Amino acid sequence: MPKSSNADFAEFASRALDAYQRDLRTEPGPHRHPWQPLEDELVADFLADLMHHCARNGIEFDEALDDARRVYINERADEGAYNLGSTVQLKGPAAQEAEAAGLPTRGVITGLLIAHDGSPDYYLRCPGEPRNHRFSAADLQPAPAFQAVTTHRGVVADPLAAERALVEATARIGTADGRDAPARYDDIEDHHTLLGSLSSWSGLSLERLSEILQPKFAAATRQLEAVAGRWEDGPPGVRPAGEPPGPAGLATQSFPARASEVSSTRADPGRDPSHQANDLTQYPRVAR
Structure with missing residues (x-):
């Protein structure tokens, strides 16, 4: 049996939603509409009913949802998403900002965060930096592998x-x-x-x-x-x-x-500007 692709997985979900939508048309509940709902409302209703199903059957919905997000990210790896440990480099304005500050533009993916719309943000650690920085997929591109x-x-x-x-x-x-x-x-x-x-x-x-x-x-x-x-x-x-x-x-x-002159002005895209000043204190400014 050939391996299913991500397009196949999306089609499986479409069929499930179609069947669910047909049930909604025939038996609208108090918060349902007999006409075809908008796509986002349909998905929301489907998830809400799944929550009821999990509550009735002793299934931890939040844990299942977290597992689903991790599976989703792994399945998107072939479409340009990055796995933990991937070597990547900044591009566009994020790269220009790092280069202007004399900071590295290449690093390793150390974590990910799934936004409400399902798009992933990545945590990147670059050589010399004491903390991770958060970037969107649009700020990143694959980097050459580090030679052992x-x-x-x-x-x-x-x-x-x-x-x-x-x-x-x-x-x-x-x-x-x-x-x-x-x-x-x-x-x-x-x-x-x-x-x-x-x-x-x-x-x-x-x-x-x-x-x-x-x-x-x-x-x-x-x-x-x-x-x-x-x-x-x-x-x-x-x-x-x-x-x-x-x-x-x-x-x-x-x-x-003069290690005391080392500092960073790297800013995380999308962060509240009021938080940027706090980021400047993360780099040690003392030398032996």
Whole structure:
């Protein structure tokens, strides 16, 4: 038996609505009309009666509706909808706004929201950003797949995993530097490999990508140093004036020094303008 298409599924629903409509014509209830109802009213009546059916038979209507929405999104994947984990890039005004702010335009789908009209909005996470951003399907298009990267700790197959591995490697380098100890060669090599791969995929320069990631680098380094108990001599990683950097410092000297200047002006389309000012506070503005 050939697999049914989405057009077939729509036809199945049309037949069910036709049969339901015929019943309405012959036995109109107190809120029914004997004439053909408008399409949206017909669907609303059908759903209302399904709710009665579920209540009578112990079926959780809301759970069934949530399941139906998820199935609908998955079935539309072949028509241009995006699944979780898909790599996409911004287009149109959304892309222009990100590029003007020096922010990445490529990312990974991390969630979805179904609007009342059935159209999906997507949550997108881009490298370096601390939160998801919501975009409509019209703002997105498929992006090239992220090429898997082989590191000393395993293979990294997606950009968000590559970012996590890069942050962890950089934190280990920074912790060693704070102890005036040499960093592991594996971490230095992984740092350069992952940073280069993310830069190539995202389209951002090595310097700009490092700048955007600097707050995450600093936070992860502080956390690792706290675990190691390296706070007794003041701020970790600070060298006496004039002392040359060690091997770990050389590995990280491409990092921008002025991470406090990193900020974002990305705005989510369709959001209330009164909320945009709050979005500006989401990006850490402190450096080690």
